[in-house]
Amino acid sequence: MKRLSRLSRLVILLLCIAIGVLVALQFKNVTEASRANVVDTASADELRDFVIDLQLANAELAEQNNRLRDNLRALQGEQEGDNVALNQVLEENRRLEIFAGLVAVExxxxxxxxxxxxxxxxxxxxxxxxxxxxxxxxxxxxxxxxxxxxxxxxxxxxxxxxxxxxxxxxxxxxxxxxxxxxxxxxxxxxxxxxxxxxxxxxxxxxxxxxxxxxxxxxxxxxxxxxxxxxxxxxxxxxxxx
Amino acid sequence: MIRLPRLPDSIRVSLGRLLDRVRSRHAWFESPRGAHQVLVATLALVLLIVFVSAVGRSEQERRQISVAVDELSGLQSLIAEQQERNLRLEQEAVELGRQRDELVTRLLEESAFAGAEGQKALEDLALNRRLAQATAVTGPGIRLVMGDASGVEQGSGRSEDLIHERDIQDAINLLKSAGATAIAVNNERLISSSKLICNGPTILVNRNLQAAPFVITATGEPERLLAALEANERLLYLQLRGKEIHYHTADDLVIPAFRDETYIRTVTDLMVERSQP
Missing domain, CATH: 3.30.70.1880 (Protein of unknown function DUF881)
Structure with a gap:
């Protein structure tokens, strides 16, 4: 069998190295893509919407807690004749009756x-x-x-x-x-x-x-x-x- | 044959040498060895171009993926952070509500100035909270589990293998007609305006997404609720289609309260009480 020239051998060596590098780069890309999938299968848009919903819910909860703190402060400072507790309960009753369908509404x-x-x-x-x-x-x-x-x-x-x-x-x-x-x-x-x-x-x-x-x-x-x-x-x- | 004009000898000799060199190169090119080397060199050049372009493209893709991964990771962290805050705020709301209820009760029960009106207001409050589903309840009842057909992974599967909003809606309607006193789906308490909306493999219950399996808990007379489920043909049909349907009575169900006070305020700001005709 005829022996290959030095140039040919060099080129084949370079070819092997190049293929190796290309395979390695492709493998790296696949691994990164898998990482992206592991993070979440949901699209970024869905996650962004979810974050917005959570932020909105938290803002509402924070507002609700502030109202509760105000109510507590008013109750703690109640003096005889203020009727703070009674008025708070009557107001809650009014809202709950509407919410539960216990009164006629329009x-x-x-x-x-x-x-x-x-x-x-x-x-x-x-x-x-x-x-x-x-x-x-x-x-x-x-x-x-x-x-x-x-x-x-x-x-x-x-x-x-x-x-x-x-x-x-x-x-x-x-x-x-x-x-x-x-x-x-x-x-x-x-x-x-x-x-x-x-x-x-x-x-x-x-x-x-x-x-x-x-x-x-x-x-x-x-x-x-x-x-x-x-x-x-x-x-x-x-x-x- | 190239005929050279008459030129000085020195120039003719030089040109002759050049022509010999060209001929020898041509001969080298036409020889098997020369052609082989040219072919290899061309291949090497092509490979070099492909390699450079592949490296460039690969680097660009890597940067794009890296940006996407970073963005998804960032969003994930943000979600985790907001969920943690949500949990903290909910715990805080429960504790503040407890403190307020304690104080209100003490003021109305122990203080003479509230009198009978205060007592009546507290009794009404207890009843109204129950009917508005704003009080957690415990008691006997039934636990019904509805899940997708076995082997279906979350987020995949054919539509006919999944549990849909209509399946849950029918089961809930059945439990209500059998005298259920309080119902929750995956611990989400049902209220007068609760909706069930399919959203891909999940179902939106009130304002929260729930995934299969859906656990429906209902307080009421256990035997009556059980008999209603056993006699229901739709549940049997779903079972025959391979979906996960099972139920059992329980003595100590706990159904959480509906706690979205902001939602209650939104509803009651829109609707105004009127005198009943």
């Missing part, structure tokens, strides 16, 4: 009307879908056909087609006309925007013959939760902490 929002079709009736799944979407659009208070939805409100369908009825808070809310009015308090624009996101769902109902419409309302009125309602349940609970 505010800006919208009415969504859903009407039975000839061959298709509205059932609890339809109402649950609307309610969940409205809550996603920051709905603060909701009532359906006069029944206020609270934390433990159920929405059920009883009976079978065509005699089915919808039950909320243990009460039948179905009307003989098959009309369901969802009254919702929240930012009307945000509610309308959320409703538009439900476009394909609304279309599927319209195809079945179920009518759906939205009306923005300046002042929506919601009733209080009935005191006889099963949603007033707390018998089995005992306060913790």
């Amino acid at each position: 505010g800006p929002g919208a009415h969504i009307t859903i009407v039975d079709g000839k061959n298709a009736k509205v059932d609890h799944n339809h109402l649950l879908t609307f309610v969940n979407f409205l809550r996603a659009g920051n709905a603060q208070g909701i009532a359906i056909n006069g029944e206020r939805l609270v934390a433990m409100s159920e929405i059920l369908t009883t009976g079978s087609f065509p005699n089915q009825q919808i039950v909320i808070n243990g009460n039948i809310i179905s009307s003989s006309e098959g009309i369901y009015t969802i009254r919702v308090i929240g930012d009307p624009e945000q509610i309308a925007s959320t409703y538009s996101l439900l476009g394909s769902y609304v279309s599927s109902l319209l195809v079945k013959g179920i009518g759906v419409s939205l009306e923005k309302v300046e002042t929506v009125q919601l009733p209080a939760l009935g005191k006889e309602s099963p949603a007033y349940r707390f018998g089995l609970m005992t306060a913790g902490e």
Whole structure:
């Protein structure tokens, strides 16, 4: 076999070194890329959004704690006749009653009307879908056909087609006309925007013959939760902490 | 054959030598050895160009990756820092709330000037907090676990193998209709405006993202809650599709309070009490 020239041998040596260096550089890049993946699979944008949400939540918590400190200071300095403690409790009661749906309220929002079709009736799944979407659009208070939805409100369908009825808070809310009015308090624009996101769902109902419409309302009125309602349940609970 | 003009001898000799040299070079080039060396030299040149360009590109990529890694690491540190602050602030809120409640109770119960109105206000406060889900509760109930199909890693998997918001929403509605008195999903207490929104493999409950498996705890009559779950066809269907569905009654569930006082203020600033018709 013919021997290679010195130049050829030198070139082959250089070639091997160059390939080695290239492989090493590529390996380093892969390792760095793996490190990037280890840091998090989430994109930087998602992480930035998460940081902003956390900062916002912390700012709200800090503000809440400042209010609590102010309340404590006012209580500590209470003199006979000031009624600081009583006023604080009455104010908290007022807010909690509104929040829990224990009193009738009003505010800006919208009415969504859903009407039975000839061959298709509205059932609890339809109402649950609307309610969940409205809550996603920051709905603060909701009532359906006069029944206020609270934390433990159920929405059920009883009976079978065509005699089915919808039950909320243990009460039948179905009307003989098959009309369901969802009254919702929240930012009307945000509610309308959320409703538009439900476009394909609304279309599927319209195809079945179920009518759906939205009306923005300046002042929506919601009733209080009935005191006889099963949603007033707390018998089995005992306060913790 | 090149015909040279008549030139002085010295010049003719020099030109002759030059031509001989050119001929000899040409011969070298045409020889197998010469061609081999030229080929090797060309290859070496090409390799050098490729090498320099690869090193340049590699260095650029390395810098880009390094910047991305640094940014992600920075964000991670920031998240850890904010989460730690969040925990500290929440603990502080619990402690301040406890101190305030203690003081309010003492002032209204022990001081004569608050009188019967004070007592009534405290009783109403206890009831309102319970109904607003702002009090932690303990008691008997049921624990329902809903998870993605086995073998599905977080962040991956086909949609049909995952637990969706609708599955959880139906289970919660079922528990409410069976008389649940308080419900939490992954320790996030449900309130009147709680929403469940699918966000990739996670579900947003209230304002917090929760990942599978979803643990739903509900206080109420255990046997009644259990019977409702056992009779539910949708849960059975999910089980048959390979998803993780299991439940059991418990005597000592603890369901945390909803503590977002800022949210309560936001809601109650928007809604105004009116007299019931």
